[in-house]
Amino acid sequence: MQEIADWVAMSPISDDRNNERAGTMIVVHHLNNSRSQRVLWLLEELNTPYRVETYRRDAKTNLAPSELRAVHPLGKSPVIQDGDLVLAESGAIIEYLLERHGNGRLVPARGTNEHVRYLHWMHFAEGTIMLHLVARLYLGRVGDAAKTMQARVEGMIGDELDLVEAELTRGGHMAGAEFSAADVQMMFPLEFAAFARLVDARHARLRDYLARMQARPAYRRAVDRGGADAFDAASAHDAAPFPRPSR
Secondary structure (H helix, E strand, O other): EEEEEEHOOOOOOOOOHHHHHHHHOEEEEEEEEOOOHHHHHHHHHHHHEEEEEEEEEOOOOOOOOOOHHHHHOOOOOOOEEEEEEEEHHHHHHHHHHHHOOOOOOOOOOOHHHHHHHHHHHHHHHHHHHHHHHHHHHHHHHOOHHHHHHHHHHHHHHHHHHHHHHHHHHOOOOEEOOOOHHHHHHHHHHHHHHOOOOOOOOHHHHHHHHHHHOOHHHHHHHHHHHHHHOOOOOHHHOOOOOOOOOOO
């Protein structure tokens, strides 16, 4: 507990002007096959300079290495450093980067329907669909005793993917016609769902959407910086394996 208290006390909010004077650069502590890929992608979309510190999942356990605990007490990724600031949680990181470095980009104008939809999908990504995808991943390891619960969770994921499919009929992106940070936030759970073979024939728009997002130049540059990714169609064959959830 004291270690965590010490870490919180040592993690003040940075000041961009101080960082610029000091010549500091954002550091992304990046774990392969993880949510940190969305942070690299956002930084590429914003054309914001950054440095990558790469960590590899354990080949047997698929867990993050213990070295990440030296960066953040929970030992998870992503974590960024921006001057004196150390920040975890990919959603919080995205909001921070947009506020500090976005200059109004990739966020729909407040007071519009698109902004309301943007807020919905920003929170839906981790608060709803990713929660169920992770639950399904662990339930699949339990065996027959969890089959009933697993089927229920898969039903919820199916409804959630159908909701995404319906959203894509309204404008081609997660918050309307224009690309936004909601697309960055939603991409990981949608890629994970496709990897788990839960995106099926009724999700034609979603399949097209995944291909379009992965083809964006900034996305490709992020893969080049972070390394081959098991959830990226173009580089998966070169990526470290990730255990595919069972059905």
